[in-house]
Amino acid sequence: MIRSVSRQVRARARAKRPRLQPRTRTPSSRYYGWRIVTALGVTTIISYGTSQYLFSLLVEPVRAELGASRAVLGSAYAGSVLVAGLAGVILAPLLDRFGARLLLSAGSLISGVTLCALARAPNATAFALLWTIGMGAGAALTYYPVTFTVIANWFHRDRARALTRLTFMGAFASTVFYPLAAALIAHGGWRNALFELALAQLLIALPLHALVVRRHPEDHGLHPDGAAEATGWEADSGWTAAAALRSGSFWLVTTAIALSTFATTAVLVLHVASLVARGYSIGTASTLAGFLGLAYIPGRWLFDRLAGVVALPRLLAGVIALEALAVALLAGQRNLAWVAAYVVAFGVAYGAMAPLRGALVASLFGRRAYGTIIAAQGVALAVAGAAGPAALGAVADAGGYAEALWYAVAALAAGSAVAAVAGRRTTA
Numbered sequence: 490m491i492r493s494v495s496r497q498v499r500a501r502a503r504a505k506r507p508r509l510q511p512r513t514r515t516p517s518s519r520y521y522g523w524r525i526v527t528a529l530g531v532t533t534i535i536s537y538g539t540s541q542y543l544f545s546l547l548v549e550p551v552r553a554e555l556g557a558s559r560a561v562l563g564s565a566y567a568g569s570v571l572v573a574g575l576a577g578v579i580l581a582p583l584l585d586r587f588g589a590r591l592l593l594s595a596g597s598l599i600s601g602v603t604l605c606a607l608a609r610a611p612n613a614t615a616f617a618l619l620w621t622i623g624m625g626a627g628a629a630l631t632y633y634p635v636t637f638t639v640i641a642n643w644f645h646r647d648r649a650r651a652l653t654r655l656t657f658m659g660a661f662a663s664t665v666f667y668p669l670a671a672a673l674i675a676h677g678g679w680r681n682a683l684f685e686l687a688l689a690q691l692l693i694a695l696p697l698h699a700l701v702v703r704r705h706p707e708d709h710g711l712h713p714d715g716a717a718e719a720t721g722w723e724a725d726s727g728w729t730a731a732a733a734l735r736s737g738s739f740w741l742v743t744t745a746i747a748l749s750t751f752a753t754t755a756v757l758v759l760h761v762a763s764l765v766a767r768g769y770s771i772g773t774a775s776t777l778a779g780f781l782g783l784a785y786i787p788g789r790w791l792f793d794r795l796a797g798v799v800a801l802p803r804l805l806a807g808v809i810a811l812e813a814l815a816v817a818l819l820a821g822q823r824n825l826a827w828v829a830a831y832v833v834a835f836g837v838a839y840g841a842m843a844p845l846r847g848a849l850v851a852s853l854f855g856r857r858a859y860g861t862i863i864a865a866q867g868v869a870l871a872v873a874g875a876a877g878p879a880a881l882g883a884v885a886d887a888g889g890y891a892e893a894l895w896y897a898v899a900a901l902a903a904g905s906a907v908a909a910v911a912g913r914r915t916t917a
Contacts, residue, residue: 520711520714521643521703521706521709521711522643522644522651522706522713522714523651524701525639525643525701525702525703526640526643526651526654526655527654527658528697528698528701528702529636529639529640529655529697529702530654530655530657530658530659531658531693531694531697532593532597532631532636532693532694532697532698533631533633533636533655533656533658533659533662534658534659534661534662534665534666535597535662535689535690535693535694536596536597536600536627536628536631536632536662536690536694537632537659537662537663537666538662538663538665538666538669538670538689539600539604539666539670539686539687539689539690540569540600540624540627540628541628541662542662542663542666542667542670543666543670543686544566544620546667546670546671546674547562547674547679548562550674550678550679551613551616551679554679555610555612555613555616556613557613557616557617558613561613561614561617562613562616562617563878564617564621565616565617565618565620565621566620567875567878567879568617568620568621568625569620569621569622569624569625569628570625570628570871570874570875571625571871571872571875572621572622572625572626572628572629573625573626573628573629573632573867573871574629574867574868574870574871574872575629575868575871576625576626576629576630577629577634577635577864577867577868578861578864578865578867578868580592580629580630580864581730581860581861581863581864581865582730582860582861584635584638584860584861584864585638585857585858585859585860585861587704588639588642588702588703588704588705589635589636589638589639589702589704589860590698590699590702590703590704592630592635593630593631593635593636593698593702594695594698594699594702595630596626596627596628596629596630596631596635596698597627597630597631597690597691597694597695597698598690598691598695599623599626599627599630600623600624600627600628600631600687600690600694601687601688601690601691601694601695602623602687603619603620603623603624603626603627604683604684604686604687604690605683605684605687606619606623607619607620607623607683608679608680608681608683608684608687609680627690631694631698633656633659633843633847634860634863634864634867635860636655637652637655637846637847637850637851637859637863638859638860638863639702640652640655640847641847641850641851641856641859642704642705642706642713642856642859643705643706643713644713644714645713645714646713646714647714648848648851649792649793649796649797649844649848650793652792652843652844652847652848653789653790653792653793653844655844656789656840656843656844657786657789657790659843660782660785660786660789660840661782663779663782664782664783666686667779670682670686673685673686726855726856726857727854727855727856727857727858727859728854728855728857728858728862729857729858730858730861730862730865733853733854733858733862733865734862734865737914738853738911738914739853739854739862739866741802741907741908741910741911741914742802742805742849742850742853742866742908742911743866743869743870744869744904744907745805745806745809745904745905745907745908745911746805746842746846746866746870746904747869747870747872747873747904748809748873748900748901748903748904748907749809749812749842749900749901749904750870750873750874750877751873751874751876751877751880751900752812752816752877752881752896752897752898752900752901752904753812753835753839753842753877753897753901754873754874754877754878755877755878755880755881755882755893755897756816756819756835756894756897758877758878758882759878759881759882759885759890759893759894760774760778760819761774761775761778762885762890763819763885763890763891763893763894764777764778764828766889766890767822767890769828777828777829777832778832780832780836781832781835781836781839782836783836784832784833784835784836784837784839784840785836785837785839785840786840787836787837787840788836788837788838788839788840788841788842789840789841789843789844791837791841792804792840792841792844792845792848793844796845796848800912801845801848801849801852801853802849802908802911802912802914803908803909803912804845805845805849805908805911805912806905806906806908806909806911806912807905808838808841808842808845809838809901809904809905809908810901810902810905811834811837811838812834812835812838812839812842812901813898813901813902813905814834815830815831815834815835815838816831816835816894816897816898816901817895817898818830818831818834819831819835819894820891820894820895820897820898821891846863846866847863850862850863850866877897881893881894881896881897884896
């Protein structure tokens with residue numbers, strides 16, 4: 490009798506205990522995708538810091554030692570942009586089929602080896618060819634189009650937040666590598682500096698790409714965002730590349746971003762020189778331009794806040810319009826306050842553009858051929874990015890910097906209008 494009562498009491502006690510919900514295999518806070526985002530944030534700083542932000546610091550010392558003209562060195566950089574765009578298209582089907590791990594690792598290896606080879610370049614022609622081909626190939630394999638593909642595969646609901654975190658970290662590439670590279674060049678010369686910067690690619694970026702990056706969450710029994718079950722964002726969901734490239738939405742969005750790239754790339758090349766031509770010292774002009782990197786950060790935070798509220802094509806139209814307003818402030822500047830306003834407005838808009846582009850392609854076309862689609866778009870952007878500085882530089886030579894900047898404003902206004910048409914088309 491006592492035993493029976495005791496069993497009943499224990500049974501009732503067990504029944505009153507709160508039942509623990511079964512744990513999913515990957516709670517969102519511990520989802521492996523966030524580890525990938527952090528690793529790619531570090532490698533993005535290195536990838537852009539040892540190429541895009543390094544180049545401007547090499548121009549004068551390389552020119553002085555090797556006798557290279559600014560035109561030859563400028564062509565080398567423009568050539569690397571075109572190589573990156575074309576190589577991206579060729580490699581994109583491999584990216585969609587096999588994932589980014591091997592490609593990212595190869596990119597770090599190529600970039601590191603190329604930096605070592607550049608350090609031993611015997612003449613200007615060798616330097617230009619190495620930079621064009623080697624650094625262009627390295628960029629094709631490690632820049633945002635590849636890392637965005639990784640994010641698109643590992644995240645759906647949290648995609649905007651993941652892209653924001655990745656590009657937020659990437660914004661520190663200039664903050665870290667401008668002073669670092671400048672100090673290395675001043676201390677040991679540009680050749681030694683290139684050897685030392687190559688170590689960042691080979692000893693940090695390469696291991697992170699090889700050991701942390703994975704292809705798809707499904708390959709490891711996971712779902713995007715760490716969800717407990719499939720969410721409809723499977724690896725085969727979305728458009729084929731051929732269907733996307735035949736769609737009006739792709740060409741409207743690509744045209745809008747290409748117009749923005751044409752103008753903003755030129756502005757970034759011309760803005761310091763335009764300020765110096767108007768009487769600012771080179772130190773003041775460079776310092777003001779340097780603050781752009783800090784302004785990127787709130788732009789990426791703002792994108793994260795607005796991505797779930799505003800349709801992405803319409804957000805694109807607004808971002809490009811803000812770029813146009815910022816450049817108009819610079820073109821018509823009357824005092825330092827106007828220049829400061831340009832830095833803030835342009836930095837916010839330009840900072841928002843990178844994660845916005847990545848999220849927009851994913852939202853329109855899905856996971857299935859994301860790498861191929863964004864790489865195809867990248868060709869148009871590479872051509873625009875190479876053409877902008879050349880075209881508006883010629884305008885500046887003929888009519889002055891202000892005229893060139895107003896042409897940039899016109900291109901940006903056109904880009905915003907095209908994006909607005911895309912917004913009406915995709916949300917109708």
